[in-house]
Each structure stands twice: as structure tokens, then as C-alpha cells.
Amino acid sequence: LLIALDWGTSSLRAWLLDATGAIAATRSAALGIMHISDARFEAAFLEVCGDWIEAHAGIRVIASGMVGSRQGWHEAPYVACPAAIEDLIGALLRFTTRDRTEIAIVPGVVLRTVVPDVMRGEETQVFGALSAEFDGVLVLPGTHSKWVRVRRGRIESFVTFMTGELFSVLREHSILGRLMEVGRFDEEAFLRGVDAGVAPGGIAAKLFAVRTLGLFAEVAASGLDSYLSGLLIGDELAEGRRRFAFEAGLPPALVGEPVLMDRYRRAFARLGVTVATADTASAVRGLWRIAVAAQLV
């Protein structure tokens, strides 16, 4: 038996796994690390998983995500690229709660180039999504999208795009949100945005179009958020293609939430690229795989 936690910036997802790794129960709470003050991590954990702990004496816990960051429960180290699953296991941060539950936090991964880049949580999704023979680029869309180059079962390099967070802050806090009406996903506006995003030139000079296309009614107010979404995803894809050259025989594969994966799949298709999509259980499968290899179960 194992409790697996995907504990990120905005939410905590918890699974109770049986001896075969099958999911016995799932819980989710808006108790991401940004919503928790320093001393409250244990209380938040017990709020979500306390009855599992009581029901199964001695059950082990494994966690990944921002819970291991400096703003998290306990700071876990970063493992350097290239990083294999064994490297993660060797650097698990283990501690015991006041009620003697043993917890292991999966380390993050750091890539040191001109500037460092880091991930926390995505490394676990990567190892949950990987088939043994996968050689290529995994794309994990999200607040901070990660493009991860995997070779021979190791995370060789990666890059972070702030696509999701740019979308939120621009929509909620910039003038671009002013003309927007909340609408359904507008595929035509989205694809027009993708086309603009992949066209040559930087994003800073393209963003203002979200306002002007609205001003001149070239895109309906209800489609402007889809246009912005397409613009930012298109920009990400163009830059990702430049960095990872996936047209040269490296098939990109998507890992993440269905709604986001669907948008990325449409954008990739616009570039003529067919992508594989992993299922959405990569986090829990990665946690299980690490726990087994680390002999926590």
C-alpha cells in the first residue's frame, strides 16, 4: 500500500494505491503550496489523507512537485541532467512527520547551461509516461510548459516556457483582457493565433494584435482569448521546434491534462506535425514506479 501525492503550486492530488499499484481511491484539494503557510503542510496533508494513515498503519507516502521547493514542506535537492530514474531515487528527501509517517519527496531536476532551468513534478510525470524504448521529446503543457528531451531512459535536457502563466496574467491583468468576453473555445480564432505565433518574429510585437483585432472587429470579443491562447502556444511550438528539431525524426509526445493536450494537438497539427499523447495518469504512475524502485513498497 502506498499514498502518492502530486502536490503542486495550486492543488494537491492524492491517491491510495494497493499492493499492485492500482488506484484504490483518489482525492483532490485546492491546497497547493501557494495556499499554505509554512507550518501548515502537515495539517493540510492530514486533512486530505489522515483517515488513510489511520486505516493503514505504517503506510508509506511519496510526493512530488512544488511541495519539495523552497516554498514547500521540505526542500528536496535538484538532480543534474542527464537524470535517470535511479538518480531521482538516490536523492529522495526522506523525513518523518510528528505522527511518525515516513514521507519521501522526489527531487527536482536542474539543467545547467548559461542560465539554470529547473523542474519539480514533471520529472515524475516523465518517468510515469515513458515507455522503455522512448527516444524523443515529451511536451508537458501547463502553467510552465516543459519540453523534455529523453534519450536512453534519461532526461537529457529540457526547457521551460511560461506559456500558461503568460496567458493568465495577460488575460486577467493586462489591457488585452479588456475587450475579451468569456466565450467557448473558438477554433478559428485559435488557429489564426497559432499561425501568427509561429510566424517569424518575437511574441512581444505580436501580443498587441489581441487588442487591435478586437478593436477592428476582425476577431469577435468572445474569440480573443482563444486567439491569445493560440498565439502563445504557436510561439512555444516554433521555439520548441527550433530548439529540438523534432522534424528530424524525433516524434514529440504530449503529457498532461486532456483540455490542454487537445489545444496543443490542434496547434501541432497546424504545423503538420502528428503527436502522440500519453494518458493523463503519468504523475501517479511515475510516483508508483519510483516508490517500487526505491523499495518503499
Add this chain to the structure above:
Amino acid sequence: LLIALDWGTSSLRAWLLDATGAIAATRSAALGIMHISDARFEAAFLEVCGDWIEAHAGIRVIASGMVGSRQGWHEAPYVACPAAIEDLIGALLRFTTRDRTEIAIVPGVVLRTVVPDVMRGEETQVFGALSAEFDGVLVLPGTHSKWVRVRRGRIESFVTFMTGELFSVLREHSILGRLMEVGRFDEEAFLRGVDAGVAPGGIAAKLFAVRTLGLFAEVAASGLDSYLSGLLIGDELAEGRRRFAFEAGLPPALVGEPVLMDRYRRAFARLGVTVATADTASAVRGLWRIAVAAQLV
């Protein structure tokens, strides 16, 4: 005598000009159009300029900026590129207030390419800053930076960069602001950001460095906002250079506020480009020039 208004998104600046165009009095208020509801423009105007109106019966008023936008007092049209000062004068929006003051709002300028681009207020600064023989690129840093190609006294084309607004929303509302401590301008961090911004590749994959450089203490917390500023300005300069090829004999000239112009001057110098700087009175000089040519005085 003339009242000249530079009425933008966040503030209203007003000048009382004598018969020679010299500044007799200056006022400024945080009464930008974002702070004013529909019916309150006339009241805001009178709050700032009411005593000038009373003291000088029949005085004319000229205004430029977002006051002429759809969210402003009265919507002024857009003049298409290429736009000469005569085109602006021909499209002045004239109206009379309830107390019979005659007001003229300078039109904006639109460039129609694949997507439209617009300016309101900057066209007036351009014509205030221009010497008759100027042929080149004017750079107006700000919330929405404008790069304006001027030839034979006309605005031939331009492009908008959302540099200033990106800086604010990322600093105030994204994870990048989390590690920042408000500090003085840090030139070393700024120039490191400029170098990263002008390097190949899009900005979306470079922004996360503002967090990681802080996490690994490669840039002090007090320098992270300077780094972000340099990164965004560097990105703008690289894209502006690509679009306007100013190394090919087109000298860029800066028009704007001293603090921002100083940052841009340092960033241009980092690229080996020496820029001219206009004085900061281009708005009021442009308003005067347009008013004279339109025979408002």
C-alpha cells in the same frame, strides 16, 4: 492662448500655453481614462483646467492620447499610414462642451498589414519631436513601446511592443515577482538581462530564468527586476533591429521619459548602437504644432 492635454491611460497632463507656444503653467493629475467613468470626462477636465477656462474666455483646447479611444471622452478616428501632420489635422475630432468650450482631439494612426496596429498619443509626440529633415526610426519606450519609421515628415509604419505592460504584469502577478526584492536599478543585472534578451530565441523560454537565477543566487533578489527589465528591453531591441534594420544607416532616436530613455540608451549601447535622445516635451510641442497648423490659435 491654448490649453494642451496629453490624456492617456493612467494620467492627464495639461499645459496652458501663451500666444508664442511657451508654457505658462503645467498641471498633472492621476485622472487617466482608466480611472474615469463615462460621464465624468467633462468634470475631470474642469477639475484640472476649470480656472484656466474661466480666466481666458474662448480659449481653445487640443488633446491627444487615449482620451480619443473608444473608452475615452469622444472617439476620434484613425488616420492610415503613411500619415503626415496634415492628415492628422484633417481628421481632428471637434466638439463643444456643455459650457461651450471648443475641444479638438487628435486622431490616432493605424497601420494595416496582416493585423492592424494602432497608436494614440504617440503620433503627437512624433510630430513634436521631429526635426524637418529627420529620416529614420523613433523609439518611444513605455507601457506599449512604439517603434516608428519616419520618412519625409510622415509616419510610414510602426510596431507596438507590450514591453512595459509585460514588465508590470509579470512583476506584480506572476511567479517571477515572488523572489524579487524592490531594489535600486542594478546595472549589472540589467545588462545581463539585455544580453539574454538579444540572444537568439523567443522570450517565452527566457523568462523563467528570472526565477532560476534567483533560486540559485546568481542574481541577487534586489537585482531580479532589473534583470527582467533588461531581458524584455533586449528582446524588443533585437526584434526592432530585425524589423527596421537600423544598423543600415538609420539612426534610432529615443523619445520619452528620462528614466526609461536612460535604460533604453544603455541597452542600445550594449548592442553598439548610439542613439539620439529627444527632449521630454515632445507631447506639448506636438500639440502646439498641430494647433497652429489647424489654426486653433
